[in-house]
Amino acid sequence: MPIAIETQFAFELPSPTDALLQFEAARIPEQTILETDTQVTPSEHVARVPAQENIGERLLVRAEGALEVSYSARVDIARAVSDLARHGAIPPHEIPGEAVEYLFDSRYCPADDFQSFAEAEFGGTSGGARIAAISDWIADHFSYVPGSSTTETGAVDSFVARQGICRDYAHVLIALARASAIPARYVACYAPGVDPPDFHAVAEVFLADPAKSAGGVWQLVDATRMACPSETVKIGVGRDAADVSFLTTFGPSTFRSSCVRVTKE
Missing domain, CATH: 2.60.40.2250 (Immunoglobulin-like)
Known part of the structure; x- marks a missing residue:
């Protein structure tokens, strides 16, 4: 379609x-x-x-x-989309070089600041199950409020305010994923169903590929729950919105x- x-x-x-x-x-x-x-x-x-x-x-x-x-x-x-729960975690020492940079802190996503919270709130989960739990937590605890953030707003600000727009939801998910030793990057995109209609942003996480014995696969995740991965058109990727x-x-x-x-x- x-x-x-x-x-x-x-x-x-x-x-x-x-x-x-x-x-x-x-x-x-x-x-x-x-x-x-x-x-x-x-x-x-x-x-x-x-x-x-x-x-x-x-x-x-x-x-x-x-x-x-x-x-x-x-x-x-023609994007392969699967249930996040099917994807395990990849130990950091087995993550391929091209994905390693997405474990680090970036301008809007200071993952180190979220490590204690990530373990306290999502301990006992790993891989895709942890990402699903993180996404659900953000969706349940945040309010989507247009105009509530600026170009200076980072993941910590959004976490404290418990509100934001798509870029803020993506930044918090990325920071919590990286704090869980899961590579995560920011995806600028287009998607039907975004309200109000605008440029959209989602996260993408690197997880084990259940179809292969080694390596991994990038999976789109939208904590706003507005964009379906199978209908999301990528514009570009980066460490966060600055890229x-x-x-x-x-x-x-x-x-x-x-x-x-x-x-x-």
């Missing part, structure tokens, strides 16, 4: 400024781009650069004045508007 995406956003740069944009669905084996169209206001410079883990691309733009972006796509998803913001400017800017529409065909 294809997922249809329509996105528009606009911002203004008062002087010549570089900006990094990441908003297009990634071309990766688990999702096929059937149709795509990207329109960006003509600028002094526009170039494509690989994104984190080579999942998706970023647009590096240098512009001045009003800049508008319009993007549409149809994406077919995959849809808009990063290297100078003053004013955000004007955004509109995101994601539907199942």
